[in-house]
Amino acid sequence: MKIKTVGIIGAGTMGRGIAQVAATAGCTVALFDTNQEALDNARASHEKIMNRLVEKGRIDEDKKNRILSNITYVDAVSAFAKADLIIEAIIENIDIKKKVFQTIEKTVSESCIIASNTSSLSIASIAASLDKPDRCVGIHFFNPAPLMKLVEVIPAVQTSEITLNTSVATIKEWGKVVAVAKDTPGFIVNRVARPFYGEAIRIFEEGIADIPTIDYALKGLGFRMGPFELTDFIGHDVNYVVTETVFKAFYYDPRYKPNFSQKRLVEAGWLGRKSGRGFYDYKNDEAANFYGKQEPNKETKLIKKIQDRILVMLINEAADALFLNIANATDIDTAMTKGVNYPKGLLSWANEKGISWCVDQLDSLYDLYREDRYRCSPLLRRLNEHGKQFDI
Numbered sequence: 001m002k003i004k005t006v007g008i009i010g011a012g013t014m015g016r017g018i019a020q021v022a023a024t025a026g027c028t029v030a031l032f033d034t035n036q037e038a039l040d041n042a043r044a045s046h047e048k049i050m051n052r053l054v055e056k057g058r059i060d061e062d063k064k065n066r067i068l069s070n071i072t073y074v075d076a077v078s079a080f081a082k083a084d085l086i087i088e089a090i091i092e093n094i095d096i097k098k099k100v101f102q103t104i105e106k107t108v109s110e111s112c113i114i115a116s117n118t119s120s121l122s123i124a125s126i127a128a129s130l131d132k133p134d135r136c137v138g139i140h141f142f143n144p145a146p147l148m149k150l151v152e153v154i155p156a157v158q159t160s161e162i163t164l165n166t167s168v169a170t171i172k173e174w175g176k177v178v179a180v181a182k183d184t185p186g187f188i189v190n191r192v193a194r195p196f197y198g199e200a201i202r203i204f205e206e207g208i209a210d211i212p213t214i215d216y217a218l219k220g221l222g223f224r225m226g227p228f229e230l231t232d233f234i235g236h237d238v239n240y241v242v243t244e245t246v247f248k249a250f251y252y253d254p255r256y257k258p259n260f261s262q263k264r265l266v267e268a269g270w271l272g273r274k275s276g277r278g279f280y281d282y283k284n285d286e287a288a289n290f291y292g293k294q295e296p297n298k299e300t301k302l303i304k305k306i307q308d309r310i311l312v313m314l315i316n317e318a319a320d321a322l323f324l325n326i327a328n329a330t331d332i333d334t335a336m337t338k339g340v341n342y343p344k345g346l347l348s349w350a351n352e353k354g355i356s357w358c359v360d361q362l363d364s365l366y367d368l369y370r371e372d373r374y375r376c377s378p379l380l381r382r383l384n385e386h387g388k389q390f391d392i
Contacts, residue, residue: 001111001162003170007032007080008087009100011073014117015089016042017145020049023070024146025174030072030079039073046071049146077107085170087139089117092241097121098129105130113163115139120190120245123156123183133158137167140187141176142339150339151176152187177338179331185249188327188335190242192346194256195313197239200227201259209297209306211279216296217306222343227310228279232272236265254373255317311349312361316377318346319358322390323379329392347390355384 138154215226333345
């Protein structure tokens with residue numbers, strides 16, 4: 001089935017971004033929201049973005065007008081009657097999503113695919129709310145959707161082969177890189193990336209290093225932003241909820257345990273850049289650590305210790321995702337480089353550092369803490385025993 005008409009539910013940042021992607025690819029798009037102000041803001045945002053692209057010479061006036069004319073802004077789901085594909089991009093609340101899906105199914109055709117842009121919720125559970133659950137699939141874009149190349153496509157146990165294949169083909173036609181992931185908490189990116197935030201905060205809470213130093217260390221590895229800068233940018237209300245969701249969904253596995261430091265920020269309303277304060281203070285347009293303005297400690301031994309600990313925890317998570325068949329090795333590495341701009345794929349990075357180095361680092365951490373959080377992936381041990389590397 002060729003996807004020509006698309007409905008987007010939710011005119012927030014993600015919904016309007018997905019609408020832009022689909023419209024640019026030539027689809028007819030209906031962007032739905034019950035809030036008229038959100039629709040007006042989406043329209044103004046699209047016009048501003050298109051004008052900027054014209055100014056930069058990325059597109060001409062004709063293409064701008066074609067893209068904008070492909071999008072209609074609607075406040076009634078009846079506009080979805082002829083849609084081939086619906087993508088929901090609303091609040092991360094499974095009960096609300098289920099109600100929305102049930103409403104949409106009564107409006108769309110029998111062949112229409114109904115997808116969720118959820119970043120961590122169960123696609124199987126969402127699909128179960130439908131009379132035809134085989135039409136449901138996860139299609140997870142990354143923010144900002146027009147710029148980020150990766151899209152995770154997540155089939156539920158109920159998802160039909162035609163739904164999956166059509167979804168993958170469509171997203172590729174839209175110019176995106178697809179990684180197919182198993183329907184498990186966090187899928188690929190939001191599962192594998194947890195140690196980037198969690199282990200960084202753990203290092204801070206232990207008093208090993210302060211916030212600017214940890215950010216400096218990770219940027220020294222090639223990450224565009226440090227973990228504290230990034231959580232401030234994402235918003236602690238969003239980042240903490242994903243961490244908590246993954247932790248609960250994995251039956252309270254200590255590897256995904258949230259941190260009190262971030263929980264207290266959420267409770268205080270210090271949500272990061274959008275509230276003016278998070279791990280850093282942005283109120284005077286100058287990022288200052290809220291414990292007092294500091295310069296990072298650039299002592300080589302400390303920086304190396306921070307880098308090695310967080311990197312090996314990320315590698316271990318990627319290895320376990322492969323061990324548990326969450327995705328294939330190529331998709332895992334692609335997901336992290338294209339979805340969250342990691343400087344290298346983590347499995348390729350493991351090969352570069354050496355599998356034995358990974359095992360030794362993890363065993364050293366486990367020997368010190370005796371926490372299951374630091375257990376080494378069986379796949380890393382197996383590769384190390386046989387002198388092999390990841391096949392990327």
